[in-house]
Amino acid sequence: MTTGSLIRTVIMVLAAGLWSCGQAGDYERRGDQAYGDGNYSVALTEYRTAVAADPDARIWAKIGAAALRTGNLDAASDAYLRLAAEDPTRAEEAAEGLEGVARAAERSRDAKHLESAVIGLGMIAPNRSIGRYALAVVRQPGAQANDLVAVLPAAIAAAPDAEAVDSLLGVYATALRETSGCDQAIGVFQATLRRTRSNGLRTRAEDGVAGCSLALGLRAEAAGETNDAVLWFAAAIRVDSSTPVGRRALVGYGDARIRQGDTAAAAQAYQAVADDAVQSDSTMQMARDRLEEIRARSNLDPPGTILR
Numbered sequence: 001m002t003t004g005s006l007i008r009t010v011i012m013v014l015a016a017g018l019w020s021c022g023q024a025g026d027y028e029r030r031g032d033q034a035y036g037d038g039n040y041s042v043a044l045t046e047y048r049t050a051v052a053a054d055p056d057a058r059i060w061a062k063i064g065a066a067a068l069r070t071g072n073l074d075a076a077s078d079a080y081l082r083l084a085a086e087d088p089t090r091a092e093e094a095a096e097g098l099e100g101v102a103r104a105a106e107r108s109r110d111a112k113h114l115e116s117a118v119i120g121l122g123m124i125a126p127n128r129s130i131g132r133y134a135l136a137v138v139r140q141p142g143a144q145a146n147d148l149v150a151v152l153p154a155a156i157a158a159a160p161d162a163e164a165v166d167s168l169l170g171v172y173a174t175a176l177r178e179t180s181g182c183d184q185a186i187g188v189f190q191a192t193l194r195r196t197r198s199n200g201l202r203t204r205a206e207d208g209v210a211g212c213s214l215a216l217g218l219r220a221e222a223a224g225e226t227n228d229a230v231l232w233f234a235a236a237i238r239v240d241s242s243t244p245v246g247r248r249a250l251v252g253y254g255d256a257r258i259r260q261g262d263t264a265a266a267a268q269a270y271q272a273v274a275d276d277a278v279q280s281d282s283t284m285q286m287a288r289d290r291l292e293e294i295r296a297r298s299n300l301d302p303p304g305t306i307l308r
Contacts, residue, residue: 025050028059031066040069048075057087064097068104073113076101077120084124095125102133111140119150131158138168148175166196173208182212210239214249221256229256247273247283254290267294 031046044066051059064079077098084094098120105114118133134154137143152172159165173188189208196202217232233256236249254269273287 025054027053028062031062035062035066040066044070044072044075055082055086057083057090060086061090061093061097064094068097068100071104073101073105073110073117077113077116081120081124091124095121095128098124099128099130099133102130106133106136111137111142114140115143115147115151118154119147122150122154129158130154134158138171145175145178148172149179162195163198166192166198166201169195170201170204170208173205177208177212182215186212186216206239207245210236210243210245210249213239214245214252217249217252217256221252226256226259230260241272242276244281244283247276247287251283251286251290254287258290263294263298267291270294 027046027050031043031050034040034046035043044063047059047063047066051063060079060083064076064083067073067075067079080094080097080101083097084091098117102114102117102121104110105112105117114133115137118130118137121128121130121133130151131154134151135158137151138148138155148171152168152175156165156168156172159168169188169192173185173192176188177185186209189205189212192201193205193209196205213232213236217229217236220226220229220232230253233249233253237246237253240246241250250269250273254266257263257266257269270287270291273284274291276284
């Protein structure tokens with residue numbers, strides 16, 4: 001490309017940019033006029049056209065205000081998030097806007113937009129108090145685990161009494177288990193168990209502790225961390241060794257004890273499962289198979305108290 005051609009190309013690009021900005025300015029001015037006249041739908045249309053040519057934070061703020069006035073909570077939430085992204089110095093302004101979206105969604109019982117506004121507030125203004133709105137999200141039917149994990153800490157902080165805190169802790173533990181796994185969930189299950197006086201909450205928390213202890217024990221076992229596996233399996237057994245989770249933990253405990261060289265403790269764990277007169281399932285078969293292996297290695301006849 002010759003120098004003259006390059007200069008002409010640069011001029012054309014600059015001219016196109018100036019034309020685009022000029023057009024954006026026209027749309028923005030028309031939007032300002034419509035907003036001032038109370039024609040918020042027209043203003044929103046003009047601002048959206050303007051931002052397509054000039055995605056400036058200033059215009060995103062105007063889109064948020066116009067969208068909120070028209071009840072378009074999707075557009076308002078998006079605009080305030082874009083405002084914070086385009087100009088972090090205006091994050092507080094964006095948070096005020098999102099709180100306006102949350103208020104509108106709460107009034108209209110719009111669970112979807114209430115969730116998105118609360119989650120957005122947590123992203124751009126993590127130190128802002130959103131407990132009231134977080135509680136409203138949690139109380140909506142059908143809330144998803146990912147959304148609950150994002151808002152429950154704030155909801156717990158705003159809970160009106162100890163019973164509500166305990167209930168929300170249980171929900172939080174379950175949501176963590178579904179999304180982040182047992183590493184984070186088990187501590188919350190244990191905290192719920194320590195705090196609650198509700199039999200129903202206690203039962204659910206015990207189930208959570210047992211299930212997560214089994215899961216963590218199996219993971220430790222697969223990683224060759226035998227000592228940790230023994231502790232996790234024992235924790236699950238302590239909750240209730242007669243449940244499917246507890247019985248599977250007994251087999252895992254026996255396996256880990258075998259690796260530690262304690263055959264007697266392993267046989268005792270396996271026997272507790274094999275002797276179950278009520279439940280006959282794959283876990284029982286696992287226990288019986290392992291007892292047979294112990295017997296074969298020991299070259300014993302039918303071992304009486306070890307096998308039946």
